[in-house]
Amino acid sequence: MLFFVHKKEIRNLDQFMRIFDLVWKEMRLYFCSLNYYKMTNYSKLGFATLAMCFFVACSNDKRTEKQEKIIPVKIMNVETLHATSLQNYVGTVEESVAVSLSFSGMGTVEQVLVSEGQHVRKGQLLATLNTATAENSYQSMLAKQQQAQDAYDRLVKVHENGSLPDIKLVEVETGLQQAKSMTAVAKKSLDDCKMYAPRDGVIAVRSVEVGSSAMPGMAAFKLVSIDKVNVKISVPENEIGSVQTGQTASVTVSALNNAIFIGKIETKGIAANAMSHAYEAKIGINNPQSKLMPGMVCKVFLAADTATAEMVVPNRAIQISPDGKRFVWLADGDVAKRQFVKTGGLNDNGIVVVEGLSAGDKLIVDGFQKVSENVRIRINGLEE
Structure with a gap:
């Protein structure tokens, strides 16, 4: 009676021993029937040797299956470049000029002629106040000015005839000047009821509405x-x-x-x-x-105004460790090595490395996502 044991059926040592005991019992019955007792020890030794060969073969096969995979990668040679760095x-964005506009006097807003976002030109009317009070004040001051002017004109002729002392003429002149000043102030208050754009620009904020009260400032x-x-x-x-x-x-x-x-x-x-x-x-x-x-x-x-000598690597090659440190993967022969680096600014070709790399280092630029420390790699290409 013959027994065949496939190597894939032997999963571990315990299973192997159970199979061996079963086969040995069958072999003993077979040899007893043939009266080959003297051959017992030799047969047992031979069969055990044969079985161990199968077991070793299986173990070697498992070790082969568990061998570390080789990761294909692409590298670039680190070089010192003369490049313009960028910060x-x-x-x-801010406006170059901003002006807050307010009325010079008090009053009630009567008209608002512009809205937010509207472009305006220098001298354009923006808003007006009610002018009733300012108009009345101006007319009153204008009447007083005319009265002072008439008095001055009459007294000048009297003074020329020598019937009016000089001091009286000076008093009349002073009164006329005061009346003119008061009229000018009233006219200014009336004019200030209208607000004009002091320059070209855009209305960024509108804070008044018709009927609201305006205050100086x-x-x-x-x-x-x-x-x-x-x-x-x-x-x-x-x-x-x-x-x-x-x-x-x-x-x-x-x-x-x-x-x-x-x-x-x-x-x-x-x-x-x-x-x-x-x-x-x-x-x-x-x-x-x-x-x-x-x-x-x-x-x-x-x-920067001038180009500087820098080591520049692609942005994608820079990795960040759990503790926040930046690193890259280098090809050291046929294994991958982690190298911590210190980075600077950006430029047209990538990110500047100021510390941690040397010219000639083989930087892994593709396939680094799959590598780990000391994992075996195979270089499949060189990036220029």
């Missing part, structure tokens, strides 16, 4: 000029030294489908914010079509 910031409108706008950014104290007036800036506005505008730094603050220790800088941008509007959020990129 990026978040900015806010109470803002009725906010007039802004957006033919040219400013983009305000906050620059950390460790970077403010590299920011200079006249430096070119690229501004990207997501609200305008990522439109790009070019400007220059016009002002650089010298007083840091007490909380953030950041300095304020403003970028001037021409805005003839009024596309940029106050309040828009944008990304600002400042380019």
Whole structure:
């Protein structure tokens, strides 16, 4: 009687021993029937040797199946490049000029002729107050002025005849000048019932309505000029030294489908914010079509004036560890190695690495998602 045991049926040592005992019992019965007792020990030894060969073969097969997989990767050689570095910031668009407009006198608003967002020209009428009181005051002062003028004209002739002392003529002249001054004040109050635009611009805020009360100093409108706008950014104290007036800036506005505008730094603050220790800088941008509007959020990129020697790697190659440290994967022979790095700003080719890499290092740029420390790799290509 013959027994065949396939190697895949032997899963572990216990299972193997159970099969071996079963086979051995059958073999003993077989040999007893043939009276081959003397061959018992030899047969047992031979069968055990044969079975162990199967077991070792199975074990080797399992170890082969458990061998570590080789990860295909693509690398690039780290090189020192002469590139223009970029510092990026978040900015806010502001009007270049903002003027708060208010009435000079008290009164009730009678007309409001403009609305928010409306473009106005210099000298355009914006709103009016009720003029009844101011008109009456002006007419009263005008009448007094005419009365003083008549008195002066008559007394001048009397003075010429020598019948009026000089001191009396001086008093009449003084009264006439006072009357003229009072009339001018009344005329100014009447004119101030009308508000005109002092310059070209856009009505950003309208704070008055018909029937509301106006007070001196109470803002009725906010007039802004957006033919040219400013983009305000906050620059950390460790970077403010590299920011200079006249430096070119690229501004990207997501609200305008990522439109790009070019400007220059016009002002650089010298007083840091007490909380953030950041300095304020403003970028001037021409805005003839009024596309940029106050309040828009944008990304600002400042380019260095000169190119510097830097090690630049693709953004995708930079990984972040659970503790917040940045690292990359390098190919060290046929295994992957983790290398922690310190990064700088962005430039046209990627992100700048200021510490942790050397020229000639083989940086894994594709397939790094599957690698781990000391895992075996196979280089499938070189990225230029």
